[in-house]
Amino acid sequence: MKLYALLNIILCFSGTLVAQTINDASTIELGSKNLTLDQPFLISVVLRDAETRPAVIFPEINGLEKRSKSATSAISTVDGKKVVIQTITQEYFATKPGNYLIPEFTITVSSLKLKSDETMVVFSQSAGTEGTVSARLSPTFDADLEDTGDGIFLSVQTDKKAIYIREGFALRISLYIAENAPVQMEFYRFNEQLQSILKKLRPTNCWEENVGIEEIVKRKVNIKGRRYTEYNMYQARLFPITTEDIVFPSIALQMLVIDNSKAVNVERRVIKSFRSNKVTISVRQLPDHPLRDQVAVGQYNLRESLSAKLVYPGESVRYMFKVEGVGNIAAIPAPTIQTSSTFDIYSPERSQIIKRSYQSVIGEQTFDYFVVPRKDGEFPLGRYFQWVYFNLGKARYDTLRSSKMLTVKGEDYKLANLSLSGSSGLYDNLESLDSSKDSIDYKKILKDTTNGIVILLLIAMVWVFRK
Known part of the structure; x- marks a missing residue:
């Protein structure tokens, strides 16, 4: 009976812990x-x-x-x-x-x-x-992708040969083996070799965004009319942060090749190296501009929202400035704010979503501002919120500028409409708020309850053993 009770306690204890970790932290979605x-x-x-x-x-x-x-x-x-x-x-x-x-x-x-x-x-x-x-x-491959061996070759590929500073480009390392290549081979100490290859290839003047490859991904491709199996070993997108040209030197990958040419039914494994070609990418400086060293490079657009279009002086309004598009999303700078005696503009809350893949890095950066107007009038927010970037599609500088209009009416409007509007300033009615009332944190309650159950199960387990 002791053993039976102990097993039940352990099962309950394990189930409680699993419920706290797996169910809340990680899921699979199809x-x-x-x-x-x-x-x-x-x-x-x-x-x-x-x-x-x-x-x-x-x-x-x-x-x-x-x-x-x-x-x-x-x-x-x-x-x-x-x-x-x-x-x-x-x-x-x-x-x-x-x-x-x-x-x-x-x-x-x-x-x-x-x-x-x-x-x-x-x-x-x-x-x-x-x-x-x-x-x-059979996707379109770089024109430089060419079989220089007997149906087997190692390739370091990039999708661009000339770029601007901070413009993204793709890097891909793959081994190609023709379907009719008269050879059998296996990967040899692959993880160790890959780390050495990446240490040699990764440029020090680039920001790297990669998905991470934990396994060799293979697929069937067609290169100049010949069928190959591509073994993709690494892929990433890189963003140069200086104007130095990027040079990817020739690298070597060693493979275990099965050689049975000496005798029938006798296999001999030999190590053979396959080398890639050197690849160079030219990096260009951006045209002259006062913000040339600060602006983002890519293709972006603006989404914005204003919590209220009509307010009175001293009433806070929330303004969202969201930059979305293709580029180095993580390095996007905040909008340029024009200082003015008309508004108090507080530092924004930032949030971001970044999707990284071999094809591109896309996403958004959101800047949430609290704005408090000081006087009445009509104010186009485009005067105060601007974001300059280098537009790759147009090959020139461009500006994302707010199109929202904020109307501020004076104290007479506030007194006449206070009972109808239901809105209040940032600090209005502060004295009426009851700070002694705590908000209910259901997640904390659930966690504390679960911890209490765990403690009770431990006490029960000790009691079973002593009895």
């Missing part, structure tokens, strides 16, 4: 289950309150091909607390229409096991895509 061949099936791991992004290896699914991986981080402030949500997403593509069974699978995240139930995904032929599946599986 994308749409009715897709066309040009759309990916998505599996995402969502991590809450995770400052760092852990390694995540997604399952192999029969009939589907792994493609790009992306990582999205969202940072915001809620009730004065920093909230971080990391989302890591893997794309799966089908080569032909049909029903694909996604079996039950488990993903391990930082020693936690996340489980997903079995489901069915349907891929259909979309209009106009018939006969184009093979083309989709």
